[in-house]
Amino acid sequence: MSFTLGPNNYGKSGIRLVRVGRESSRHDLRDLTVHTALSGDLDATHYRGDNTGVLPTDTQKNTVYAFARDGVDAIETFAERLARHFVDATPSITRARVRIEQHHWTRIGDHSFTRGEGGELRTTEVAYDGRTATTTAGVTDLLLLNTTDSAFSGFLVDEYTTLPETDDRILATAVTAAWDYQAEDPDDAFYEHAFTRARGALLAAFADTHSLSLQQTLYAVGERILKAIPEVGEVRLSMPNRHHYLYDLDRFGLDNPGMVFQAGDLPYGLIEGTVRREEA
Ligand SMILES: O=c1[nH]c(=O)c2[nH]c(=O)[nH]c2[nH]1
Numbered sequence: 001m002s003f004t005l006g007p008n009n010y011g012k013s014g015i016r017l018v019r020v021g022r023e024s025s026r027h028d029l030r031d032l033t034v035h036t037a038l039s040g041d042l043d044a045t046h047y048r049g050d051n052t053g054v055l056p057t058d059t060q061k062n063t064v065y066a067f068a069r070d071g072v073d074a075i076e077t078f079a080e081r082l083a084r085h086f087v088d089a090t091p092s093i094t095r096a097r098v099r100i101e102q103h104h105w106t107r108i109g110d111h112s113f114t115r116g117e118g119g120e121l122r123t124t125e126v127a128y129d130g131r132t133a134t135t136t137a138g139v140t141d142l143l144l145l146n147t148t149d150s151a152f153s154g155f156l157v158d159e160y161t162t163l164p165e166t167d168d169r170i171l172a173t174a175v176t177a178a179w180d181y182q183a184e185d186p187d188d189a190f191y192e193h194a195f196t197r198a199r200g201a202l203l204a205a206f207a208d209t210h211s212l213s214l215q216q217t218l219y220a221v222g223e224r225i226l227k228a229i230p231e232v233g234e235v236r237l238s239m240p241n242r243h244h245y246l247y248d249l250d251r252f253g254l255d256n257p258g259m260v261f262q263a264g265d266l267p268y269g270l271i272e273g274t275v276r277r278e279e280a
Pocket of ligand 1: 152163212214269
């Protein structure tokens with residue numbers, strides 16, 4: 001029998017980096033989690049334990065902190081700087097993927113911040129192969145809820161179907177979205193502006209779509225982001241259906257006109273899809 005090594009990568013996951021910008025008395029705060037993943041000519045370490053081509057994951061972590069000394073502006077440009085460095089400075093490494101999650105703090109003073117509940121993260125992932133860098137941006141765990149304007153009816157019914165049709169329900173989700181950028185020489189200002197517009201388009205589409213299904217809402221969200229940002233070619237969306245069950249108050253002689261719900265946990269529906277710009 002013979003065996004061979006398949007695709008592989010290695011890196012440091014969960015590098016927690018907090019950077020304070022002290023350019024003025026109004027401090028800037030960046031709170032990031034960085035993940036690195038490198039691949040290349042690494043047969044020797046896997047087959048024989050020859051580590052001459054291995055840039056330690058500990059070094060990758062140190063590089064993240066050292067690069068942060070120069071400044072962290074848009075997470076997209078910071079991730080690209082790191083990805084380019086790992087490939088360009090390391091002969092054995094031909095491909096780097098750097099993912100960053102940004103934790104959001106709201107300013108409450110010149111040097112004071114608060115972090116709300118919810119856990120929404122801004123994300124980026126940059127892949128660099130020594131020639132081109134591809135950049136995606138997005139969000140995870142963006143919590144959204146509509147108290148009405150959501151229905152689900154007309155679905156397939158078979159011998160196992162018990163779900164009643166509804167013309168008014170709570171629609172709640174925790175959006176994970178990622179979109180690519182195809183921009184000429186994007187800079188920090190481009191990434192900040194594009195992210196703000198994409199997030200705004202996402203929120204607006206969720207709020208003002210009369211939803212006949214979460215699938216339809218997903219498509220509306222993707223389409224709105226594509227309309228808002230010409231440099232985006234594709235939006236990938238993952239939207240769990242955080243079910244809310246109308247509680248049966250009949251048993252207590254009470255009516256329940258869409259007011260009292262039990263928030264569900266597991267299992268949950270998971271609606272995922274990609275919305276693309278059609279080639280001209
Ligand atoms: O928006 C929905 N889409 C579904 O596919 C589905 N299935 C289900 O049970 N409830 C819902 N809601």
